[in-house]
Amino acid sequence: MVAPADSLTGVPVDEEPRALRSTLSRGDSIFRNTVRACGLLVLVITGSIGVFLGYQAIPTLHHYGFGFFTRSQFIPELNEVGILSAIVGTIVVAVIALVIAFPIAVLTALYISDYAPGRLRSYLISLVDLMAAIPSIIYGAWGAAFLMPHLVFVSRWLDQWFGWTWIFRVPGANPSDANFGQSFFDASEFDAAVVVALMVIPLACSVMRNVFAQTPIGEKEGAYALGSTRAGMIRTVVLPFGRGGIIGGTMLGLGRALGETVAVLLILSANYDLNVHFLRNGGVTISSLIATRFGEATGTQLASLLAAGFVLFLMTLLVNTIAGVIVSRSRSGAGVDA
């Protein structure tokens, strides 16, 4: 490589090296343009979701102005439309769901990647995938009919012992009373969040597991060779390596939790007052607001529901895009071959 090829013949080299250029055959350029068109079509579809919902939202935002975001009642008949309580409810449900789902998802991912016996592992992976594919209607029905009666006691206990923190308080209920009024604790944002957490866990877990599985085996063995226990190895090798996956998986879960509709709809009893006492009965999220009001909606009400949907779309798109960027930027991205 060092000597020029022409040194063999003795002819001095004064020509420029030929510029390497590849021209695609016609078949290939058709092929490339076709698949490129398909890829861009996906962009167009996503974009048009935003554009269409945004376009439908303009009249509403124009009419109600900023009050659309700061008012809490949703009564189009009285010309009073605001989605503040729905936004707050959405965030409250999503955040509680994440608080519950995050540790369980991380630990389950660790179990699959580092604790489970090798034979069991592939079954566990499909089990988690299956859990992600179970329709939300089934979680919702189960949560409303089976889980909620059990959760009442947990809510009551939280109120009883942590009611002084204001956030766990359930105004109006008397938890110490033997007949404590279950209806105060029923159908709350907390109940909805627990079920949403169950749906978030598999999603977050599979992202985290993928990243944990890519941890370089040499670094793990290094930790063991230095005398570490398995917990020590996980703390010093797997978790730092998988940080990007943990954050990204959590954000994806958050996106899912923000948009969950049917499970919330089946559990949460609709209440349009602004409510941050999440253990108390009743509440509303953007998606449950849309789904409940959609049936009877006409005209301006429909437009305001579409505007609410646009807000939801922007929220989830933001969260999901951040999640995607974090996952792909992290060290545990596609570049690792180990």
Place this chain on the structure above:
Amino acid sequence: MTTVANTGRSSVEDDSPEDVLDERTRTDPPNEQLPPAAAETLPEDRPRAVSARTMDDNLSLAGAASSSLAVTWLLYEQVLPFSGKLGFFLTWYVLFVALYALVTALSHPRPIVVDRIWTAIVHGAAAVVGLSIVVVVIYTFAKGWPALRHVNFYVHPMSGVSAGEAPLNQGGIYNAIVGSLIEVAIAVAISLPLGIATAIYMTEVGGKAARVVRTVVEAMTALPDLVAGLFIYAFLIVALGQSKTGLAAALALSITMLPIIARSSEVVLRVVPGGLREASLALGAPQWRTVLSVVLPTARSGLGTALILGIARGIGETAPVLITSGASTYLNYNPTVDPMNSLPLFAYTGIRSGQPLYITRGYGAASVLLAIVLVLFILVRLLARQRDTSR
């Protein structure tokens, strides 16, 4: 000190069989590795079973479990004014971890205690996940069983039958099953070619735009299903003036299925060995032939998995069909006119109806839905196994 080293090592090596450490310990002559105290107790020519748990492990686990159960029972049922089964198990678990740590701390140094606490917590979390999925599945089938027992439930439509009053041996969800199948078939016909083409674009063509597409596809994976329904509603029904039909629902479903198929196909295409592509190109094949005759056939079973995952997601989506398709009680084979019922929609309306018989029918539809998803997942497993053995 010997106990410490042994416990530390055994907890390390009962991990995966393909672990390199593990292999080395197995092939080496055992006696060189073992501390003299341990070598005396073992037969000369048999390698020590490295994954064995010591009696100390087992006893402290069992002891902690039983004593925490006893304490919980005493506190929970007798002393404190708590109630509820869920709280009982939560308290039991917390006490168990505490006692397990305490018992371990009696005879082991801190790293071992921390390790055992971690092990207990990790196993607990995995158990919660496994248990909840089992409970969800069993509960749904149990609630739907009264409806599922009748054959007519699968082969008759609900037309002319009052869902809340007629006994369960009349009427059925045939119309919903047909609706679901038609809607999902249309959605697959749209999203499968588009999704795979997008995946090919992301892996085979690449470039800056492809990275943008990948980010967007990933973001769309978690796009709320409700928003997909709203978009189709705003586009087809409000802007273009169409009515609520099965086709509208199918379009909404295809939007939710597209990113799933695209993303999982991309993962599969990315692991097709580059050597195969290069061999094909070196033989003079153009890129499109390489993709069609080498890359796609190699990834065939993985693409099947992607398709099944997409179907499993699409068939269970409730929110989009709630908005776009409208519910019908009669049989409708034509997706372009009139409302069309589907399984999730029927289950949803049934469960929310408040009438006991209708609720049972709703759970029946949910069970059928769940059964379809389970069967699809068994198919995925079979496909994956086929892929493993064919290599």
